[in-house]
Every structure is written in structure tokens, then in C-alpha cells.
Amino acid sequence: MGSCIICGVSTDGHICETHEEDVVFEFRGSKPEQLTPGRYYQGSVDGFAEFGVFVDLGDDVTGLLHKSEIPQRLDALDWEPGDDVYVQVDDVHGNGNVDLSWSIRQSEREFRGMLVDDPDAPSDAELPEDESEAPPAATEEEPEAEPAEEAPEETEAEDVETEEAAEAEAATEEEAAAVEEPETEAEAEAVERVAIDDLDEYVGDDVAVEAEVTGVRQTSGPTVFELTDETGTVDAAAFVEAGVRAYPEVEAGDVVHLVGEVERHHGELQIETEDLEVLTGADAQAVHDRLEAEVTERASPDDETLLVQDADIDVVHADLVDAATEIRRAVIESRPVIVRHTADVEGYVGGSAIERAVLPLVREEHTASDAEYHYVDRRPLDDGFYTLDDATKDTTSMLEAADRHDEKHPLFVLVGSGSTRESVDGLGLLDIYDAPTVALDGGYADGEAADAADVLVSPTQHGESPVSTGVLATHLAGMVNADVRDDLAHLPAIPFWGDTPDVYAELASEAGYDADVVGNVRDALALEAFYQAYEDKREIIADLLWDEADTSLVGHIGAQFREKLETEFETAEPHLEPRGVDDVTFEVLDVDQYTHRYDFPPVALLLDALYRERAEGDYVLLGADSDELRVRSTGDVDVRAVGETLQEELPEAGVVPRGAQDGRIEFLSGERDAVVDAAVDALAEQFE
Known part of the structure; x- marks a missing residue:
């Protein structure tokens, strides 16, 4: 048994079922059936076809990422043969075909860790070899002592001299340490604070960064902190041991002072953390103020004018x-x-x-x-x-x-x-x-x-x-x-x-x-x-x-629209039921009976087309289905107010006005006729 590199629970291998989709796997098998569906794998582009992209996942194992799985046009994909890519295995067929799907994460840093899927390993979720053990400690190792030659017996006088010499040596070391300690602190304070946007000029140097932690992710190796100051964002890696959370007290939203060496990791700048301290009080507020001032300035629109005066x-x-x-x-x-x-x-x-x-x-x-x-x-x-x-x-x-x-x-x-x-x-x-x-x-x-x-x-x-x-x-x-x-x-x-x-x-x-x-x-x-x-x-x-x-x-699509709308229009128009109230012309369309409700066009669009064609004078078009009433009118009517009137007049009809003045009215299907009759009367009054 191992422990999950993300949450630490006991599991077979190094990832639990809950977090399996948060890591990416390197596949070391040689047969398609050794893949695990549902997992994300690192692969390389093998080639392109009219119907998708072939991706090599391992020795003699290639999968197809069909174009329907890609959230953009195939010819707009900026992949080249040989590029490293990340995909999810959807299915492995009995004939060896492998179906792949799109991964929105297309770099290792966007996953929370990398593991190895090796059929020959103790489990199918192992740590990469270079991350299976913690790196050596930062202190210098003492050279291994050689076996001492057998010495003659020491006399009592020699013992006294040896003890005195040891005491003198210890005193000298303490004095030296006392002298060196202030120099070490001074050196630490001398590390220059650098803006994130300028880090590319300090590769190989130790720097200090003061920034907000905008993200934390635990990988199979280090903990990676995403840091953002007023100039940009950078990752900082901190290592305790493989898969173990470094600085567990630090969370997203904290403001920190970090010291570390600037390096390039997979072509991107990264800081290897040597020391990390959470800032509080005035120090933290100063960082927040710098961030807020920069964000406020950048967030203001460059051009506040309208596209055209209206x-x-x-x-x-x-x-x-x-x-x-x-x-x-x-x-x-x-x-x-x-x-x-x-x-x-x-x-x-x-x-x-x-x-x-x-x-x-x-x-x-x-x-x-x-x-x-x-x-x-x-x-x-x-x-x-x-x-x-x-x-x-x-x-x-x-x-x-x-x-x-x-x-x-x-x-x-x-x-x-x-x-x-x-x-x-x-x-x-x-x-x-x-x-x-x-x-x-x-x-x-x-x-x-x-x-x-x-x-x-x-x-x-x-x-x-x-x-x-x-x-x-x-x-x-x-x-x-x-x-x-x-x-x-x-x-x-x-x-x-x-x-x-x-x-x-x-x-x-x-x-x-x-x-x-x-x-x-x-x-x-x-x-x-x-x-x-x-x-x-x-x-x-x-x-x-x-x-x-x-x-x-x-x-092509516009012609289909007009054809479908015209067909439905011609079907519905003969079934408009006229109603005259005073000088207002009402027409009611029974949507359930005389439209194809679940095909194009939708009811609202059809009513709009009928209204544009027939509106003249004081005119109201009502579209009534089994439990909903829509209104189109040449008058300045308030549909919500009509609905509220119907709520009082028909308390058992379950009337619910939806939307504002130009909304619609919902009701119980068994009360349809009563609701339509009452709505006609209420709307007619709004024309007076």
C-alpha cells in the first residue's frame, strides 16, 4: 500500500480514486489493453488525418483523438508532429484501437503531479524514479571516516592533555560561531527583492519575492506555489519529500516573502524555494496595496467611448x-x-x-x-x-x-x-x-x-x-x-x-x-x-x-431558417382564433394544437414572426400552450401587472407572472381557458 500524493490517504499505488484525474501518467507498457481508461496520459503527436490526430502513448501504442473531441477546428490546432501533448484515454477496444479525448490541461505544471503507469511495477501508479526519494539535504556531507589504526594505550597525563585541548577547541568554535552568526543574517537580509516581471534577468541567482499566493498544487514531487505580484505571476517549487506538502500553513490568498534561486523548468521560469514566510500586518498590506493599485490601473478601459453615438x-x-x-x-x-x-x-x-x-x-x-x-x-x-x-x-x-x-x-x-x-x-x-x-x-x-x-x-x-x-x-x-x-x-x-x-x-x-x-x-x-x-x-x-x-x-443555414419558419408560419396562421374586445383586435394561437412545439422554430420566435406580419392598429397576439401564455402587443402593456390581476381573479388557477413588464404568465393546465379569457379582458383595459 502507498499514500495518495495529493490527499495522503492510504491507497494502492500513489493516487486515490478521487484524485486520479488530477495527475498525468507516463505510460511504460507496450500493449493497448495495459492502458487505464479515464486516466490522463502524456503522449506525442504522431500525425494528422482528416478525422483527427494520432497520438503515441508508448512503445507500439497509438490512440486517435477524433476531431469531434477537439474544442476548435483541426486546422487551427497548433500541434506539430513530435510535440508533447496530454490526452485522456476514453476507451480501449478489443481490436487494439484506443479512443482519446481532449485534455484542457496541456502542460505538466497544470496537473497536480506526474506518476508512472508501468505494468511491471508493484502498482499501476508509481512515482517517477527521480522523485521516489527526497534529494540530499542542503548541508555538506562529512567524508566517510577511514578505519583508525590501533593506537597504543594512553597514559593518564595524556588523557588530561587531550581533555584540555578538546575544551579549548570547543571554546574556539563557539567564539567563531558567535562571530559568524551576524554575518549569516546580514547575508540573508541582503538578498535583493525582485519584481516577478524581472526574474528572467536573475536566472541562477538567489532573489526575494513578495507576492500573493494565488494557487497551491501538490505534485508527485514538490509543492508548487503560484505567486502573483503587481507585475506578473511565477511558480515557486518547495520540496520536503516526494508528494509531501511543503509549508502546509501557507494557503491561497496569503501574502508571503519568499527567498529562492531562479531557474528554468521545462522552459519556464521557476523559483526553487529556500525560505518562505507568511507576511502579516503592515508588510502584507503593502503588498496588497501595490497589487490593487496596479490592477485598478490596468482594469480601467483603454477606450470608454461607445462604438457609435446612441x-x-x-x-x-x-x-x-x-x-x-x-x-x-x-x-x-x-x-x-x-x-x-x-x-x-x-x-x-x-x-x-x-x-x-x-x-x-x-x-x-x-x-x-x-x-x-x-x-x-x-x-x-x-x-x-x-x-x-x-x-x-x-x-x-x-x-x-x-x-x-x-x-x-x-x-x-x-x-x-x-x-x-x-x-x-x-x-x-x-x-x-x-x-x-x-x-x-x-x-x-x-x-x-x-x-x-x-x-x-x-x-x-x-x-x-x-x-x-x-x-x-x-x-x-x-x-x-x-x-x-x-x-x-x-x-x-x-x-x-x-x-x-x-x-x-x-x-x-x-x-x-x-x-x-x-x-x-x-x-x-x-x-x-x-x-x-x-x-x-x-x-x-x-x-x-x-x-x-x-x-x-x-x-446555407439562413435558407434553412427561412424554409422552416415559413412552413410553421403557414401551418399556424390559419388557426389563429380572433377575439374582438371594444376596439382592440385579439388573436389567440393554441400552441399545443397548432405548432410543432419541439421542432424549429421555438414558440417565441414563431409568435414574433406572426406578430410582425399581422400587427396593425390596436392589436394583441396571444400564444397559449398547456400552462403558459405569451403576449405580443402594439400597446404599451404590462404583462406582469396582468398576471398579478389574474392571481387575484383566479386564485385556484396557479397563476405565476414570470419576468418583468415584457414577461409571460404561467398557470395550471386545467385552467387554461379561464386564464386566456381573463387575460384578454385585463389586456383590453390597458388599452383604455
């Missing part, structure tokens, strides 16, 4: 600056940025714009080739609210990352959600764990949610009318990263299904996107937003919005 957006200018500052700060502090957006055109335009702005900043801040997949994540939402279910999923993932990889809690950026009371519980859960949030919503926000997010950007909170969320988020992206403003110029024109405001149509045209191309992009995006709604679809969305905007891809 009075409707200008009312939230200060809020946009605050939001951009929070996003830039997260990147600087190595805090992942999680973009949560609605799965529609507005959400994909806004979420992708922010992603486009953040990715280059992450690449600049982190040298690892896979950093953009680690520090930026875009996760579409199933609904327009950030529910407790969404927050629970995010919190679970966040806490696991913190526990396994000592990762900081992310900044959550909510696009098109987070501004109504339905999101308060979800935002509250994130707040309990001190995960910062930014909510951005062009639609109606309500007072209950105003204080739930750390930063809320919504024109309605300033008493102004709603705007396009996609437009709002694109302006934010331009503040986050001024270098991508040209890439964003056409995006604000895309979310509009009717007439595009001249200012954004002109901006898109100047960027090479005329009205036809913009319309094609919008249609294609709407279709792709529906399918695989929970996936970010990073590459195909990027192709639609940027790389392929004038090619067959957009045209």
Missing part, C-alpha cells in the same frame, strides 16, 4: 464602464469569465461579442496555449432567467474547480438575464460563495433584482425605454477591449428583425456587411441558436458572425 445607450454609459472594468479585472486576477446568455439571436450576439473581446486579453495574460479554454467559457441559458437550477450547476462546477485546481471563483456575466426577480435566488447563491456578477439586459428590469448583481446594466433602471440586449452587449465588448472594435462593427445591426436603426446599418455597411448579408447572418444565427441550445458552439458561431459571413455557410 442616446438610448448613453444613459447607461457609466454602468457599461463599471461592467467593462469588472471583466478586465477578472482577466488580470486570473479569474475565469463565465458568460451566461439567452439562447436566441440577442443572446448569441451579445455573448459572442463579449467572448470576442475577452479572448485576446486572456491570451496576453497567460502564456499557456489552452488558456482561452480555461479562463473563458460561454454557456447559453435555457430561459431568460438565471434560475436556482442554473446557479446550482455553476456553483457545483465552481467549487469542484476550486477544490481540484485551487481555481479562483469566476466572474459571471449574465447577458439578457439576471435583471428580474426570477434570478434573485440564483444570484444570491453565487453571492454566498463570493462569486462576482455582472448582469446586462436591454429589456425590462425590476426593482427586486436591482441589487442582486454586483453590476447591473439596464436602461429601464434609469427610467428609459428598453433597447436591444445584443446592441448593449456589443458596446460593452468594445470597452472591454478596444483592439477588437473593428471586429464588432457589424454586430449591432444583426439583432433587428424589423428596420435596423440607420446608425447601426451604416456601421455594418462600412464594415462590409450590407443589409442582405446582415439578414442572412441573423437568420442563420437564429437557427443555430435553437439546436444544441446548451452548447456554446464556439467555432460555428464565430464562423457565422465573422469568418464565413460572405460565403456559402451563412447562405
